Amino acid sequence: TQLLEQSPQFLSIQEGENLTVYCNSSSVFSSLQWYRQEPGEGPVLLVTVVTGGEVKKLKRLTFQFGDARKDSSLHITAAQPGDTGLYLCAGADNNAGNMLTFGGGTRLMVKP
């Protein structure tokens, strides 16, 4: 069974601070996705990373896939209250029909 561990589970920071969320596994994934979920809503896909070492940027969010495709990180620069939400990583395995394994999530609160 593949497992994805996210850290930290909870993060409360002030507006303007930087933060990094980690997603780690002992398993190799074909690709990895990051979702954001706001309270009372479903998760929304932010990005997919496919290649080991890949870095993708989405405005103030930087996503990195580890060289060995076992881990990923999400870095937010100058966090804003609108970044508040639950961040989920999910790994896909081509050998398992691309079924997703979800991490437990990181709940981020950005205070004004």
Next chain:
Amino acid sequence: DVKVTQSSRYLVKRTGEKVFLECVQDMDHENMFWYRQDPGLGLRLIYFSYDVKMKEKGDIPEGYSVSREKKERFSLILESASTNQTSMYLCASGLAAANTGELFFGEGSRLTVL
């Protein structure tokens, strides 16, 4: 834009009642999924379907059944609701041909069983 619509955002049911949760997607996706989301437990897969009339058990199928009579619609059924089925239920869809497994989620249905 892909739209996944769940029929009910909030439901309150009594123990033993039958509950239907409906999900419709408008992007002709082959794959559809039902998850439940609970604090501290993350997203857990209940059932999924790769095609019309096909269904596969996920990690926690006990107490649930599903129906996929049309490609766009995937229903989750609780035959006899119990209090431990109080949860947020999330439907998702995705392309079979996508080699990255990306999912598009509905807004969720929060079920409370009294």
